[in-house]
Amino acid sequence: MAGRRRHDRHDLCARRDGGEWKQKRFLHKICTNVGYANKARRVKTMKNWKMLLGTTSVMAALLLSACTGANDNKAPKEHTASHTGHEGMNHSGSKEVPAGLKEAKHPKYPVGSQVIIHADHMPGMDGAKATVTGAFDTIVYTVTYTPTTGGKPVKNHKWVIHEEIENAGDKPFQPGDEVVLNADHMEGMKGAKAIIDSAKQTTVYMVDYVDTETGQKVTNHKWVTEDELSPAN
Numbered sequence: 210m211a212g213r214r215r216h217d218r219h220d221l222c223a224r225r226d227g228g229e230w231k232q233k234r235f236l237h238k239i240c241t242n243v244g245y246a247n248k249a250r251r252v253k254t255m256k257n258w259k260m261l262l263g264t265t266s267v268m269a270a271l272l273l274s275a276c277t278g279a280n281d282n283k284a285p286k287e288h289t290a291s292h293t294g295h296e297g298m299n300h301s302g303s304k305e306v307p308a309g310l311k312e313a314k315h316p317k318y319p320v321g322s323q324v325i326i327h328a329d330h331m332p333g334m335d336g337a338k339a340t341v342t343g344a345f346d347t348i349v350y351t352v353t354y355t356p357t358t359g360g361k362p363v364k365n366h367k368w369v370i371h372e373e374i375e376n377a378g379d380k381p382f383q384p385g386d387e388v389v390l391n392a393d394h395m396e397g398m399k400g401a402k403a404i405i406d407s408a409k410q411t412t413v414y415m416v417d418y419v420d421t422e423t424g425q426k427v428t429n430h431k432w433v434t435e436d437e438l439s440p441a442n
Contacts (some may be wrong), residue, residue: 249384249427292318303429306372307391310345310347310372313344316414317435321341323339323440324414324440325339325440325441328434328437333421336421339416339441344414347370347410347411348410349371350369350374350382351406352403353404354390354398354402356397357398358397360397365406368413368433374389375389377390381410383405383408385405387403388405388421412434413428413432413433414434415432416429
């Protein structure tokens, strides 16, 4: 009987020890699973961060590209603005000159001379290599006029010569004088009322040149003054 009690006590202890072992194993499994879960969450979080960083980088690149494009689009506008009032200018012309215009007897640049233009009356003109096709002694004016076709006044237009003004006499016009233009350098110019801004006696030239922007040849351009030219050689 005593032996049976000892045996039962031994079984009870074994069951208790076995239960504790199972409980520890169960807890270990739970902890292990929790560890795996935490690790999985960390991996997922890292992946999410990588995706977020990648998306941010792409957006930054697109934004930088857009800003660069916007800046590129601004440059031509600034360039065009510097030539306001000359967009409708007739770059090429005929060899005909106004009645009464006298050829220069001793021009600094005779017909056939190779010269460089230093004037920006229109795009592609400044720095262009040119050939002199005519040289004349006269009075040149800068004028402000309102085109006959409408629109805003064109200010300080260069150049109109004395012989291109209606009813021009022997005496030069003075700054502030009101005149009517007979020149047709630009659309809406012929017949337009104008104000003389400046006047000077000089030699004016008619030239052929190649547009530095388009590569097109401009023939018999009127007018370029002597101080707007330099020798090409």
